[in-house]
Amino acid sequence: MSTFTQFTRLSNYLINGYKTVLHGRTSVIITPQICNYAKSAEERLGIEKPKRPLTPFFKFMAQMRPALLAKNPGITSKEAIVWSSKHWQELDAGTKAQMAKEYEKDLEDYRKIKEIYESSLTEEQKEEISRLKEEMAAAKEKRKLKAEYKELGRPKKPMSSYFLYIKSRNDIFQGKQLKEYQKKIREDWLKLPESEKLKYEKQAQQLMEKYRKDIEAWELKMISIGRTDLVKTKSVKVKKTASSKKKE
Structure with a gap:
């Protein structure tokens, strides 16, 4: 068949x-x-x-x-x-x-x-339902915005010095429970010599400086395609407005 x-x-x-x-x-x-x-x-x-x-x-x-x-x-x-x-x-x-x-x-x-x-339904139940619906709607909008950021290639905010340190110490996670690992990594961070911490702080600072430049370039691009709703940096908006007036 x-x-x-x-x-x-x-x-x-x-x-x-x-x-x-x-x-x-x-x-x-x-x-x-x-x-x-x-x-x-x-x-x-x-x-x-x-x-x-x-x-x-x-x-x-x-x-x-x-x-x-x-x-x-x-x-x-x-x-x-x-x-x-x-x-x-x-x-x-x-x-x-x-x-x-x-x-x-x-x-x-x-x-x-x-x-x-x-x-x-009691008045309390109605209020609770209304509150939760608002929270769910806000969460949905946040997920939608996050997906849009990803699609449009928005630069991601870099890790802090502490999280850079955690990333470098992934090896100690093996065989440990999450809480145990978090406690251990926190203790090690607090005991870390200032000279060692400085390495991570300097790396975090460099990454943040690069991020600021990248996000400014990205926001200017968003303005150029008419997506000013995605722009948060005021200085970028001012810069774009000023350049537009000069052209006029």
């Missing part, structure tokens, strides 16, 4: 199996496991919040996943989504219409449950 024939038979088996499952409708909200989502503020606080029902397509993916993984254990998330999208498009209109009706019913149930849930 050819690979294509096997794949076609698998597709038919999965879709027909899905139709069978679909006819025995359940109001249980299935959470798709294809992607891992970060916990919500409520989940982090141990508060059970009603989950919005899956749209027909995502419910289709969730229903198909067990059989799909059974036949393709090594399938990636991206491949699973591509497969699901293809077979969703091939699904007959009647099945899709039935799924849409079920989704509307699930959505109606969800709204009622959500209303009860929201009225049950």
